[in-house]
Amino acid sequence: MIEAHATARYVRTSAQKAKLVLDVIRGREVNAALATLQYARKAVARDIEKVLRSAIANAQQKDGFTGDVDRLIVSACYANEGPSMKRVRPAPMGRAFRIVKRTAHLTVRVSERQEAAAITDVAPASAGASEETEPAELTPSTKRAARKTPVKKRKRKKTGDAAGSRRASTTRRKTASKE
Template sequence: MAKTLTNPNHVRATAKYVRVAPRKARLVVDQIRNKTVQQAFEILQFSSRAVAVDVEKVLKSAVSNAYQNKGFRPDDLVVVETYVDEGPTMKRIRPRAKGSASRINKRTSHITITVAPRKEA
């Protein structure tokens, strides 16, 4: 079920079906929550996790949405809300010994970032 925005000054961006496990993505997303946009970009830029590239794309999209649609300055924005929901899981089979098989779950994520002006946050 989609989460609705309660505050009209909050701007959101979402990346769906990102090929990374939600558990791994949450480790990165939790680091940028309640930070300014500049701090969040710095954290993501120096993160050693591969999912940081995807999270940075979503953050850039949220900042761009705020600037284009609401006219907010990117310098004044704060990351208000971040969460990672679980997407569909692709199920694959790996052959094992004696003709048996084991299941491989390739998980996907839906990454959502919400930004707002500093005074509103």
């Protein structure tokens, strides 16, 4: 099986923005991935397209390549953070704000798609091995609901016109002064 990769280093974009586009093409055929990148509305898609074309060319140069580009798929693609360029922007009252200009390292790996016949040959061998072992219990383990703690009931204070209560005495004073 042919596998090749290409890397673009120090690309002037953040790794976070590049990952948004790379997630779209991962696992696709290379022709479909190129079409997707061509119409993607992200600036980093142009850089990723260059890296993908380079990975395809690297695969064609390998010994044992059949010459059929349609059999290649994007097996892995990722973006790692590169070094950041730090700049200073003048700010009000003599201060300075820092601007971080990020870079990323883009890697795209392509490999040949496996044939369906090769997959079916492997399937019966693995099926026979699974019959010998006992299957795990099929019932899902359910977690019991947490028991609510009982809320303590508070004793209410009496708010009546008791002679000893402060509230009642202030109320009496106010009503007495009004009359």
